[in-house]
Amino acid sequence: MVKKKSSHIIVLILLILVTFISIFPFVWMVVNSFMSDDQIYAFPxxxxxEKLFKKGMWDNYATVLNAYNFLKYIINSLIVAGAAAIGQIVVCPMAAFAFAKMKFRGSKLIFTLLLVTLMIPHQVTIIPEYYLMMKIGWLDSYLPLIIPSFLAGAFGTFMFISVFESIPEALFDAAIIDGASAWKIYTHVYYPEATAPLATLFIIAFMNNWNDLLRPMLYISKPDLYTVTLGLTQFQSAYSSQWSLLLAGSVLSVLPLIIVYLFCQKYIIENSLSAGVKG
Incomplete structure (x- = not known):
């Protein structure tokens, strides 16, 4: 019993240490966002x-939102990341259903080629992708940031194949016997059963597109179309010494991700609890 309690205490201490290390950068960012530049550079x-719970506490945030148009950047990122994430949860389950339940010639080869794309770095394909978008005339618009997400993503498709294969085959056979079409089977049987994985994929796609810097930097040059990542980059390069404003902008850029996660947390926990359960 003594050894068991000792091991539990050691595990608890390690968990507390890991948790502290994980959240410390975020806590430090929030705390310093309320400081002036002089206080940030102070030694010791x-x-x-010094402004916490006093007059002028929100000055850094007011400056970032009003003087540097950061609210516009947040709205732009919400449009791009939201539309791209919706595209993923619409297209990936459809592709997964085709691979999992609809047998057709060349399905295994196509699925293998789709998985191979996971091993290709994005930087390898960005040049031909940019050339294609330039020829189409989509530069300085959100189309290059949104439309590619409406294609079947390898990660989302692979995840939903596992989800659909875990649904009892008897449901599929019963729907076939009742004369249901493939589309009706998908929309009335399989898609409603994937609520938790849908929320998980939405968050992953939303975060990936929200944090993307390379594509916005290549495709967007108009300041009115800047996303949060571009706004932070421009802000830092122009005002690199004003860390208080930069940290306030960083906190604002993280808040939408936290809100989306809290909204979908119930479904993510449900997906984690049901992982590995088949039938």
Whole structure:
């Protein structure tokens, strides 16, 4: 019993240590966003903002939102990341259903080629992709950031194949006997059963597109179309010494991700609990 309790204490201490290391950068960012530049550069370091719970506490955030148009960047990123994530949860389950339940010639080869794309770095394909978008005339628009997500993504398709294969085959056979078409089977039987994986894929796709910097940097040059990542980059390069404003902008850029996660948390937990359960 003593050894068991000792091991539990050691595990608890390790978990607390890992948790502290994980959340410390975010806590440090939030705390410093309420400081002035002089306080940030002060030596010895100060760990309590001088403006906290006092007049002028929100000055950094007001400056970022009003003087540097950061609210516009957040709205732009919400449009891009939201539309791209919706495209993923619409197209990937359809492709997965075709691979999992509809047998057709060349399905295994096509699925293998789709999985191979996971091993190709994005930087390898960005040049021909940029050339294609330029020829189509989609530069300085959100189309290059959104439309590719409406193609069947390898990760989302692979995830939903596992989900659909875990659904009892008897449901599929019963629907066939009742004369249901493939589309009706998909929309009325399989898609409603994938609520938790849909929420998981939505969050992953939303975060990936929200944090994307390479594509916005290549395709967008108009300031009115800047996303959060572009806004932070431009802000940092122009005002690299004003860390208080940069940190306030970073906190604002993280808040939508936290809100989306909290909204979908119930479905993610449900997906984690049902992982590995078949039938």
């Amino acid at each position: 370091p100060r760990f309590w903002p």
